[in-house]
Amino acid sequence: MESPHPAGSPAPVLPPLDSDVALLTASLLDIHSVSDHEGPLADVVEATLRALPRLRVERLGDTLVARTDFGLASRVVLAGHLDTVPLPTAPGARGTVPSRWEPPAAVGPSDSDLPADTDLLYGRGATDMKSGVAVQLALAGLMGHDAGPVPARDVTWVFYDHEEVGSELSGLGRVVREAPELLEADFAVLLEPTDGVVEGGCNGTCRYVVTVPGVAAHSGRAWRGVNAVHAAAPLLAALAAYEPATVRVEGLDYREGLNAVRIHGGTAGNVIPDACTVEVNFRFAPDKDLEQAHEHVFSVLATAGVGRDQVAITDESAAARPGLDHPAAAAFVAAVGGTPQPKYGWTDVARFSALGVPAVNFGPGDALLAHTDEEHVSAGAIRDCLAALTRWLLPGA
Amino acid sequence: MESPHPAGSPAPVLPPLDSDVALLTASLLDIHSVSDHEGPLADVVEATLRALPRLRVERLGDTLVARTDFGLASRVVLAGHLDTVPLPTAPGARGTVPSRWEPPAAVGPSDSDLPADTDLLYGRGATDMKSGVAVQLALAGLMGHDAGPVPARDVTWVFYDHEEVGSELSGLGRVVREAPELLEADFAVLLEPTDGVVEGGCNGTCRYVVTVPGVAAHSGRAWRGVNAVHAAAPLLAALAAYEPATVRVEGLDYREGLNAVRIHGGTAGNVIPDACTVEVNFRFAPDKDLEQAHEHVFSVLATAGVGRDQVAITDESAAARPGLDHPAAAAFVAAVGGTPQPKYGWTDVARFSALGVPAVNFGPGDALLAHTDEEHVSAGAIRDCLAALTRWLLPGA
Numbered sequence: 091m092e093s094p095h096p097a098g099s100p101a102p103v104l105p106p107l108d109s110d111v112a113l114l115t116a117s118l119l120d121i122h123s124v125s126d127h128e129g130p131l132a133d134v135v136e137a138t139l140r141a142l143p144r145l146r147v148e149r150l151g152d153t154l155v156a157r158t159d160f161g162l163a164s165r166v167v168l169a170g171h172l173d174t175v176p177l178p179t180a181p182g183a184r185g186t187v188p189s190r191w192e193p194p195a196a197v198g199p200s201d202s203d204l205p206a207d208t209d210l211l212y213g214r215g216a217t218d219m220k221s222g223v224a225v226q227l228a229l230a231g232l233m234g235h236d237a238g239p240v241p242a243r244d245v246t247w248v249f250y251d252h253e254e255v256g257s258e259l260s261g262l263g264r265v266v267r268e269a270p271e272l273l274e275a276d277f278a279v280l281l282e283p284t285d286g287v288v289e290g291g292c293n294g295t296c297r298y299v300v301t302v303p304g305v306a307a308h309s310g311r312a313w314r315g316v317n318a319v320h321a322a323a324p325l326l327a328a329l330a331a332y333e334p335a336t337v338r339v340e341g342l343d344y345r346e347g348l349n350a351v352r353i354h355g356g357t358a359g360n361v362i363p364d365a366c367t368v369e370v371n372f373r374f375a376p377d378k379d380l381e382q383a384h385e386h387v388f389s390v391l392a393t394a395g396v397g398r399d400q401v402a403i404t405d406e407s408a409a410a411r412p413g414l415d416h417p418a419a420a421a422f423v424a425a426v427g428g429t430p431q432p433k434y435g436w437t438d439v440a441r442f443s444a445l446g447v448p449a450v451n452f453g454p455g456d457a458l459l460a461h462t463d464e465e466h467v468s469a470g471a472i473r474d475c476l477a478a479l480t481r482w483l484l485p486g487a
Numbered sequence: 488m489e490s491p492h493p494a495g496s497p498a499p500v501l502p503p504l505d506s507d508v509a510l511l512t513a514s515l516l517d518i519h520s521v522s523d524h525e526g527p528l529a530d531v532v533e534a535t536l537r538a539l540p541r542l543r544v545e546r547l548g549d550t551l552v553a554r555t556d557f558g559l560a561s562r563v564v565l566a567g568h569l570d571t572v573p574l575p576t577a578p579g580a581r582g583t584v585p586s587r588w589e590p591p592a593a594v595g596p597s598d599s600d601l602p603a604d605t606d607l608l609y610g611r612g613a614t615d616m617k618s619g620v621a622v623q624l625a626l627a628g629l630m631g632h633d634a635g636p637v638p639a640r641d642v643t644w645v646f647y648d649h650e651e652v653g654s655e656l657s658g659l660g661r662v663v664r665e666a667p668e669l670l671e672a673d674f675a676v677l678l679e680p681t682d683g684v685v686e687g688g689c690n691g692t693c694r695y696v697v698t699v700p701g702v703a704a705h706s707g708r709a710w711r712g713v714n715a716v717h718a719a720a721p722l723l724a725a726l727a728a729y730e731p732a733t734v735r736v737e738g739l740d741y742r743e744g745l746n747a748v749r750i751h752g753g754t755a756g757n758v759i760p761d762a763c764t765v766e767v768n769f770r771f772a773p774d775k776d777l778e779q780a781h782e783h784v785f786s787v788l789a790t791a792g793v794g795r796d797q798v799a800i801t802d803e804s805a806a807a808r809p810g811l812d813h814p815a816a817a818a819f820v821a822a823v824g825g826t827p828q829p830k831y832g833w834t835d836v837a838r839f840s841a842l843g844v845p846a847v848n849f850g851p852g853d854a855l856l857a858h859t860d861e862e863h864v865s866a867g868a869i870r871d872c873l874a875a876l877t878r879w880l881l882p883g884a
Binding site: 293295297309310311312317320321323324326327329330334347349350351354355356357359360361362368371373405436 | 690692694705706707708709710714716717718719720721723724726727731742744746747748749750751752753754755756757758759760763765766768770802831832833
């Protein structure tokens with residue numbers, strides 16, 4: 091994909107960081123940053139951070155880490171990713187680049203109870219997660235200049251690349267491998283969209299490919315073969331009958347799920363299939379580590395006669411405990427308000443959790459709108475998120 | 488595909504029709520005739536037939552029809568197709584063009600009980616079905632020249648194109664549509680490979696695509712969706728539990744079969760599948776017409792909760808009764824010997840059956856070798872087939 095900011099064209103600029111955070115979001119949306127094309131946005135963010143004298147800024151690839159150094163007893167991380175999923179291809183889709191404002195009425199009666207002064211901001215990344223990045227930057231602007239207030243805790247900002255693609259490409263993962271000391275903290279907030287609710291920890295996710303064998307034969311002489319698709323019936327029946335658990339961890343209820351997400355078998359309309367493959371996804375609560383998750387799946391598959399040797403583990407991401415019993419987390423929940431909820435999707439809080447840093451998700455926007463053609467966020471939600479985090483970090487401000 | 492016989496190169500020629508029929512087969516194998524490229528072979532066969540003064544020859548496209556006109560009380564058809572499936576692509580495959588002879592020992596100990604004088608002829612079409620075409624041509628040579636013996640029945644030879652591809656392209660189908668009077672007869676023999684055994688009629692075959700619906704959702708929130716792959720479990724269980732019938736028709740036992748031949752569901756590793764499609768193939772005995780076959784399949788699917796509106800009929804080919812109770816057929820079986828068997832695969836006997844002409848399959852070679860990389864036939868089998876048909880048509884010869 092060609093960069094929309096080729097050499098020679100004017101570099102994009104952001105409004106002052108003390109502008110309305112919704113306008114700051116719109117400026118970020120207008121800088122195209124689909125995964126693997128984060129460079130121009132990273133350049134703008136880097137220049138913005140380096141202009142703040144209280145921050146020490148490091149750049150690793152297209153990931154930026156900025157830290158205050160007030161020598162406070164506690165340090166927290168505010169993290170968000172700079173990349174977005176690709177732009178929508180459907181004609182007329184509004185969740186694209188550049189952004190646009192719509193009055194609330196434009197999205198139908200279900201939004202009619204929004205305050206009249208709340209406008210909706212459409213664009214790729216509106217919820218996932220440039221509104222969160224805008225809140226991060228606004229807080230950096232607030233604390234980073236020489237005359238700014240001193241926060242209750244030292245703060246580390248992380249703006250990273252390659253979150254929406256293969257886990258091995260993650261810019262946050264690169265910092266974990268190459269400079270984990272930059273991430274040392276007592277607590278981390280990931281500004282992924284949670285609709286302004288604290289979502290603690292996250293479910294883990296593992297994938298398995300189960301191969302059910304058969305013996306090929308001409309379908310006119312089916313008795314010479316063994317039908318692998320028919321042989322998959324007990325496996326599908328076991329998955330259909332499986333009752334997923336809801337597991338309470340540190341006061342939050344994590345709903346699990348065990349699902350066939352893909353099935354494939356057969357090569358031609360006149361051949362008995364000699365193999366049927368079923369891809370299975372297990373979403374599991376943070377009371378289990380990866381090994382325990384695998385053992386659980388193997389035990390379910392065994393009830394369908396599926397042996398361990400028929401199963402390949404193709405993907406594994408550990409769950410993260412919510413960590414809400416940590417004092418820094420408790421103070422955060424008390425400051426921002428609301429009732430914490432479990433996070434069902436896997437997010438990078440798991441990387442912090444693996445480093446021993448309790449982490450939660452807390453950001454503006456509805457996660458269900460992420461990646462959709464109509465991705466949007468309300469200006470009020472962005473302002474509310476900034477206000478909540480300001481109450482926590484600058485209680486006297 | 489480029490023709491191996493471009494304009495300007497010498498036209499292929501056949502040996503005299505009274506040569507060893509195995510050598511005649513080898514000459515036919517050396518003329519490339521993959522479906523849609525039958526022209527050069529049709530030209531050679533046409534020239535050969537037109538050189539026989541007792542035959543009236545018609546050409547429709549690349550299909551040739553030749554008839555004796557002795558005014559006998561009975562007429563029989565000898566039919567075979569000129570085309571082959573594509574050449575093998577595996578290095579070293581012997582079922583290709585040109586043909587080659589191998590001693591029987593070369594194919595391993597299981598063939599060691601072949602007579603010592605039986606050589607094996609490898610090549611694309613060796614079994615399917617240029618050895619049968621060679622037998623047809625040898626019989627035409629025997630009866631077609633001025634001094635030849637007069638057969639017990641008038642004979643119609645059909646050599647047709649496009650058998651190995653879509654049914655709608657069949658050269659035999661073209662004759663049925665455009666000049667069915669050319670096919671009028673009391674009985675037909677299709678020289679498809681049957682290992683020298685009379686195979687009567689054929690099973691029918693129908694295909695269905697069953698769509699099991701679901702509702703997509705993120706697999707991290709599976710409870711918001713309906714898993715279509717899980718919902719296919721009862722269908723697969725019903726197919727696995729189905730006990731296919733063996734149906735006796737006119738003394739032959741037809742084994743049926745109902746099988747899933749393809750299954751597909753799911754779009755991504757983190758999405759609950761919103762549809763699962765299962766392609767089902769029903770092979771059914773000639774006691775049923777197409778309508779009865781469909782009704783049977785619908786009734787089986789209904790036991791799995793599959794409604795008629797979830798099923799699309801994607802292919803249907805009627806079965807053919809063996810017709811062995813017809814006097815011409817009985818005389819044929821008596822002359823060639825052996826115990827007739829049912830034909831499980833669908834063949835063009837069904838086209839003759841639909842015209843009211845009882846038809847059987849009878850030809851040299853093992854049908855299980857057809858389309859394989861190691862397609863071959865024994866010289867003895869070709870000679871035996873010619874001898875059997877000669878006993879039937881020229882009982883005094």
